[in-house]
Amino acid sequence: MVFSSRAEGAKTIVEQPSVGLIGIGIMGEPMARNLLHAGYTVHLHSRTQSRTRALCDEGALWQPTPAAIAQKADVIISIVSDSPDVKAVYLDPNGVCSALRENTLCIDMSTIAPDVARCVATEVHKRGSRFLDAPVSGGKTGAETGQLSIMVGGDAADVRRAAPIFDVLGKSTVHCGPVGHGQLTKLCNQILCGLNLLAVSEAMVFARRAGLDPETMLQAVSKGAAGSWALDHLGPRMIARDFSPMFMIDLQQKDLRIALATARHNGVPIPGTALVNQLLAANQAADEGREGTQALVKTIERLANIT
Amino acid sequence: MVFSSRAEGAKTIVEQPSVGLIGIGIMGEPMARNLLHAGYTVHLHSRTQSRTRALCDEGALWQPTPAAIAQKADVIISIVSDSPDVKAVYLDPNGVCSALRENTLCIDMSTIAPDVARCVATEVHKRGSRFLDAPVSGGKTGAETGQLSIMVGGDAADVRRAAPIFDVLGKSTVHCGPVGHGQLTKLCNQILCGLNLLAVSEAMVFARRAGLDPETMLQAVSKGAAGSWALDHLGPRMIARDFSPMFMIDLQQKDLRIALATARHNGVPIPGTALVNQLLAANQAADEGREGTQALVKTIERLANIT
Numbered sequence: 001m002v003f004s005s006r007a008e009g010a011k012t013i014v015e016q017p018s019v020g021l022i023g024i025g026i027m028g029e030p031m032a033r034n035l036l037h038a039g040y041t042v043h044l045h046s047r048t049q050s051r052t053r054a055l056c057d058e059g060a061l062w063q064p065t066p067a068a069i070a071q072k073a074d075v076i077i078s079i080v081s082d083s084p085d086v087k088a089v090y091l092d093p094n095g096v097c098s099a100l101r102e103n104t105l106c107i108d109m110s111t112i113a114p115d116v117a118r119c120v121a122t123e124v125h126k127r128g129s130r131f132l133d134a135p136v137s138g139g140k141t142g143a144e145t146g147q148l149s150i151m152v153g154g155d156a157a158d159v160r161r162a163a164p165i166f167d168v169l170g171k172s173t174v175h176c177g178p179v180g181h182g183q184l185t186k187l188c189n190q191i192l193c194g195l196n197l198l199a200v201s202e203a204m205v206f207a208r209r210a211g212l213d214p215e216t217m218l219q220a221v222s223k224g225a226a227g228s229w230a231l232d233h234l235g236p237r238m239i240a241r242d243f244s245p246m247f248m249i250d251l252q253q254k255d256l257r258i259a260l261a262t263a264r265h266n267g268v269p270i271p272g273t274a275l276v277n278q279l280l281a282a283n284q285a286a287d288e289g290r291e292g293t294q295a296l297v298k299t300i301e302r303l304a305n306i307t
Numbered sequence: 308m309v310f311s312s313r314a315e316g317a318k319t320i321v322e323q324p325s326v327g328l329i330g331i332g333i334m335g336e337p338m339a340r341n342l343l344h345a346g347y348t349v350h351l352h353s354r355t356q357s358r359t360r361a362l363c364d365e366g367a368l369w370q371p372t373p374a375a376i377a378q379k380a381d382v383i384i385s386i387v388s389d390s391p392d393v394k395a396v397y398l399d400p401n402g403v404c405s406a407l408r409e410n411t412l413c414i415d416m417s418t419i420a421p422d423v424a425r426c427v428a429t430e431v432h433k434r435g436s437r438f439l440d441a442p443v444s445g446g447k448t449g450a451e452t453g454q455l456s457i458m459v460g461g462d463a464a465d466v467r468r469a470a471p472i473f474d475v476l477g478k479s480t481v482h483c484g485p486v487g488h489g490q491l492t493k494l495c496n497q498i499l500c501g502l503n504l505l506a507v508s509e510a511m512v513f514a515r516r517a518g519l520d521p522e523t524m525l526q527a528v529s530k531g532a533a534g535s536w537a538l539d540h541l542g543p544r545m546i547a548r549d550f551s552p553m554f555m556i557d558l559q560q561k562d563l564r565i566a567l568a569t570a571r572h573n574g575v576p577i578p579g580t581a582l583v584n585q586l587l588a589a590n591q592a593a594d595e596g597r598e599g600t601q602a603l604v605k606t607i608e609r610l611a612n613i614t
Contacts, residue, residue: 137528137531138531139532142531149531172530172531174523176519184514184519185523185527188514189532191506191510192510192533193533195502195505195509196506199501199506202577202580203495205577206495206570206577207492207495209570210421210494210573211488212488212492213483216492217495220456220458220481220492220496221456221495221496224456225537225554226496226500227535228499228503228535229533230532231499233532259513262513266517267612268516268610268611270509270607271582272509272583300575300576303575303576303578304573304574304575
């Protein structure tokens, strides 16, 4: 089977690989749909089969186990919640590795610990297949619109092979280094998102208590040196008291936990990130873990005794 | 004398007001130059007369005291370092208020404590004149190119009267509320800048110790949810080890000190901002107070024992 790639050009596309997608959640479902619309044969597996019905109605093919996916698909994409889930998908008795054919390209797009990505890659390589870690940024909206930012770790040849699929799912793909470097780059992304979020939360509560109109404040500061994606997208939601998730606090906490563990392992104190983690823990204590990260403003409000 | 304003339109400009500018530093000098180029008569005063020579060669007129400025100028702009400096400029025996004529428009563009702005405004109002607090964001480059962001507190009529001058100095002017609200909005700006800066500093050291290429990391994350002005402008300077000031740590610390005092007064804990303040104090302890704020990365490096 010949795979298309940016380097080879469109002329060499003979046949599209069949894609297996494991994990049909907030991210996986629209990603599978975009691959279907792009003409790929898509095999699906998810722990909760009911989540895959709509996609199967649209032409996707249900498979009962990750092993069954491995028997059918040339490229396997996994996008699940956390490191143990990825280990289970690949290494359990009915996991991908139990049935992996040679030269299959495995792409894990979950956000997990970099050392788990390396461990799974080793097992995949042992079976004569390939592995990329390719976590994404952009959330539900980015997944739906095919506008994800994709941070990839692995060999350059494998990244080229995956390029046509990344082009369906995302607006930008950056090859960050060997396996694990996609995850490490995603952790940098989450460190930045966390502290930018705290910046907006503190500024909003400061403004409110000082008697400023928060919308005027945003207008005055957002185009200059204080500007950020978080200010533009989460500030207005804080004002509107819209705490529905663009990205859930529980998942941000999972990512910050991995970032803090990785930083500790590497001997890097990141006190700001640790503070964000502790303040978001206060949201979780208030049963707000399934709200969007912008609900951090409520923790700062509680600190200021605003109820 | 008739003043132009956005509301009245260009047709009503009969004569330009003469402008007095007090404080010829990194910001004041290019601002005075832009006003000269726009055709204004510009009177200057600065504690250090030598700093005004170039401008006087270009047509500005030296005045020996703030009182002398008040005798000559229809509009007075002050832009000095800190609250005590503004008090001295307006309230000292040879200060602006000692010689203020009626209906003079005083615009303080320094970043100072909001209550000092209100106190000076009261004294100016007692003498039948007007006061705006109008701190700026955009630094030396913004001042040179007339691209400052201006955050204004005061009466709407006074803001309209100042509009043609603001249009020379800045790219955007937002009327934030009554006197003091310009300063309060600037403090929000500095809270945001401080935490966004910490975000970039922690991500850069994390990336370095994890073995990532920092430029590739920036490329991968800067266009998405982690993006910020700080990431775009300070990240590359950190990589290039360019610690020359866009904005000096000592001045950021002065602003954060005011923000923390104001927050305390209003009963708002801002723990992230307090942490930034303490970490920048470590830069000051290392004799880096006159470097740019991006030198915060060196404090995080020292925490990680990177020398």
